[in-house]
Amino acid sequence: MSTYIAVLMPKEAKEFFQTILRKYENDPKLEVTSCIDESGSKIGDNYLSVVIRTTINGKSGNGKSYNKTVVTKHCPHWRPTAKLVRNAEVFQNEAHVYQNILPHFKNIAPPYIYASPDEIVMDDLRLEGYVVQPRSNLLDMEHCTAVVQKLASLHATSLALKLSNPSLFTELMAPLQEILFPQDETPSLGQSIEMSIDLAVKHLKSLEQTSELVKAIEFLDSQRPAVLETMKALTKPAQDKYNLMSHGDCWNNNILFKHDASGRVCDVKLIDFQIVRHVSAAIDFHYFVYSSAQSPIIESQYDELIQIYHRHFTKILRELRVKDADVQALSLDWFRNQLKNHAPYGLFTSTWLVNAVLAEDEDLINMDDIDMEFFKNRQEDKIPIKANKAHRIKCIVLHYMRTYL
Numbered sequence: 519m520s521t522y523i524a525v526l527m528p529k530e531a532k533e534f535f536q537t538i539l540r541k542y543e544n545d546p547k548l549e550v551t552s553c554i555d556e557s558g559s560k561i562g563d564n565y566l567s568v569v570i571r572t573t574i575n576g577k578s579g580n581g582k583s584y585n586k587t588v589v590t591k592h593c594p595h596w597r598p599t600a601k602l603v604r605n606a607e608v609f610q611n612e613a614h615v616y617q618n619i620l621p622h623f624k625n626i627a628p629p630y631i632y633a634s635p636d637e638i639v640m641d642d643l644r645l646e647g648y649v650v651q652p653r654s655n656l657l658d659m660e661h662c663t664a665v666v667q668k669l670a671s672l673h674a675t676s677l678a679l680k681l682s683n684p685s686l687f688t689e690l691m692a693p694l695q696e697i698l699f700p701q702d703e704t705p706s707l708g709q710s711i712e713m714s715i716d717l718a719v720k721h722l723k724s725l726e727q728t729s730e731l732v733k734a735i736e737f738l739d740s741q742r743p744a745v746l747e748t749m750k751a752l753t754k755p756a757q758d759k760y761n762l763m764s765h766g767d768c769w770n771n772n773i774l775f776k777h778d779a780s781g782r783v784c785d786v787k788l789i790d791f792q793i794v795r796h797v798s799a800a801i802d803f804h805y806f807v808y809s810s811a812q813s814p815i816i817e818s819q820y821d822e823l824i825q826i827y828h829r830h831f832t833k834i835l836r837e838l839r840v841k842d843a844d845v846q847a848l849s850l851d852w853f854r855n856q857l858k859n860h861a862p863y864g865l866f867t868s869t870w871l872v873n874a875v876l877a878e879d880e881d882l883i884n885m886d887d888i889d890m891e892f893f894k895n896r897q898e899d900k901i902p903i904k905a906n907k908a909h910r911i912k913c914i915v916l917h918y919m920r921t922y923l
Contacts, residue, residue, distance in 0.1 A: 547579030674834035676763035718869035766793030804864025
């Protein structure tokens, strides 16, 4: 079965888009005459939703031709795995973020047209030149710089709001649910992280062994029994005065880049606000760098990225007139300490994400074609060891040990 599913019949689609676009365009007489759908993502690029791109044609209230392309993310309630991956909670989170939180931020995400627990409809920024980099093409320093600056803007703006209006910030964060590492024992996708560590260890054992790599394998393997509890502890919300709103899922596939005529990055937008949390800024930084930065950047320019992030973070804080005492408390040493305390999050999620980032065509999972037995069987299947994954895991684990142990 294709990842494309016609969620609405043609007549229903026209009525749906006409209703929401009349409100969005502030044009009560706008008429939608046709909607043409196509799949909005490829297998392997989206796991928690069905994405459809729709070209809409019609007539504005003033009689002029109306044409628009939108991207809709549908919640796949029909999937057998929907409860396991908490699809309902995922969409409740994202709808809340678009409707109630992102209006307090500027230039972070694509404009949204409509948001509900069943679908999110956004402007198609592809028409403005925004693109997602190919999934397996890890990001160079220019693209990494643009992303950490965007994360710094998101973090600083949310922290400024928290410090200036704590009651409003608490109100905005309260409805968000932790879908990966919930504090309860109900099923969640995060429970598969122990299996990902096991697979990472197998990959590392496939490489030529050095004394350093042997120690890395022993260390990573030793973390497996407690990894889920570690992740729950690191993502428990509101543990610190300077915890802020994090994106939660900032990797290559959830970043839109716009380039100027010379090919330089001129803007970044973040998408997929499904795992937004009230946690340390270090969570997003680790998750992004270890999942999406090219390996040589991790090995030789990691500290440079830390400094780039922190300079932009404090710049935005000052622009938003955060008190000097707070800005001084949020020093580079403070951020390095946050990174050290939360480094396991980056390490463990990297062993997870590498399987999606570097997946080859034959490894891709079509979520519409699987059931609950798939995950049980997958643990027993002999998953092939891939050299590119092994070397990537080696880069991250050795960097973690050299930097944080």
